[in-house]
Amino acid sequence: MNGAKRSIEDTPIVFIGAGNLATNLAKALYRKGFIIKQVYSRTQESARALADVVEAPYTTHLQEVVTDAKLYIVSLKDSAFTELLPLIAANKNGALLVHTAGSLPMSVFQGHAERYGVFYPMQTFSKLREVDFREIPFFIEASREEDTVLLKGIASTLSQKVYDANSEQRKSLHLAAVFTCNFTNHMYALAAELLKRYNLPFDVMLPLIDETARKVHELDPHVAQTGPAIRYDVNVINSHLEMLAFDPEMQRLYEQISQSIHHRSTE
Numbered sequence: 001m002n003g004a005k006r007s008i009e010d011t012p013i014v015f016i017g018a019g020n021l022a023t024n025l026a027k028a029l030y031r032k033g034f035i036i037k038q039v040y041s042r043t044q045e046s047a048r049a050l051a052d053v054v055e056a057p058y059t060t061h062l063q064e065v066v067t068d069a070k071l072y073i074v075s076l077k078d079s080a081f082t083e084l085l086p087l088i089a090a091n092k093n094g095a096l097l098v099h100t101a102g103s104l105p106m107s108v109f110q111g112h113a114e115r116y117g118v119f120y121p122m123q124t125f126s127k128l129r130e131v132d133f134r135e136i137p138f139f140i141e142a143s144r145e146e147d148t149v150l151l152k153g154i155a156s157t158l159s160q161k162v163y164d165a166n167s168e169q170r171k172s173l174h175l176a177a178v179f180t181c182n183f184t185n186h187m188y189a190l191a192a193e194l195l196k197r198y199n200l201p202f203d204v205m206l207p208l209i210d211e212t213a214r215k216v217h218e219l220d221p222h223v224a225q226t227g228p229a230i231r232y233d234v235n236v237i238n239s240h241l242e243m244l245a246f247d248p249e250m251q252r253l254y255e256q257i258s259q260s261i262h263h264r265s266t267e
Helices: 001-009 019-029 044-053 078-089 147-156 167-196 203-215 234-243 247-265
Strands: 013-016 036-040 071-074 096-099 113-120 137-143 162-164
Touching: 001 147, 013 019, 013 167, 019 044, 019 071, 036 044, 071 078, 071 203, 078 096, 096 137, 113 147, 137 147, 137 167, 147 162, 167 203, 234 247
Parallel strands: 013 036, 013 071, 071 096, 096 113, 137 162
Antiparallel strands: 113 137
16 A cells, blocks of 8 residues: 555656646645656746745746656646647657646547546635645546546545546536636625725625535535525515616626526526
């Protein structure tokens, strides 16, 4: 068991990208004893910042990325990934190339790499906030069974929640994550604007945010739903819509979401 663990941790890894996800993942793997062989980023500031933490050299030129690593973790914006893939994959014969995106199919590697896969940790990441990887689900896919085993082994050193997921499943996970995280955070931003308008701090919402999140650990989200929309309290809804007259876009959003909540509660 110890020998198997050492062989996994001895896998030299190159990070292509030094954004939010790559920064958190590289740091976590480094702390687990993995060798980060090199970091690439388009900007020197990002490349150096991550490389310094994981004790690795860095480059801002894809042509200078080393070609003898065992694993290349590519964590770039989807548009940049597609554009740069030929350069990323060049001269990496025999190496395993993976991306970390929920929205990209594994098939994007076809014709560019012999061994490829997906290493998708589903979480929101920020460079300045460290996350607990033990609670983050990883979704794994690879073109070869032995590479699936390897990627699962690496993920298992960080998290207790490691799953197989094909590209179609991962795409649906990413869509659900947009609703769960990105859209929800946008609602926080709108709430902050409203509170500021009435000289109230956003902090007063934090207990409500925390309890709302805790509830869905125990209840189905449909069961946990409360508020004027689910009972379609017309008086309250109309009052809110009047208050939002200063911002027609927010007004429309409030009305559409209220209708959606009520419609699904009556299905």
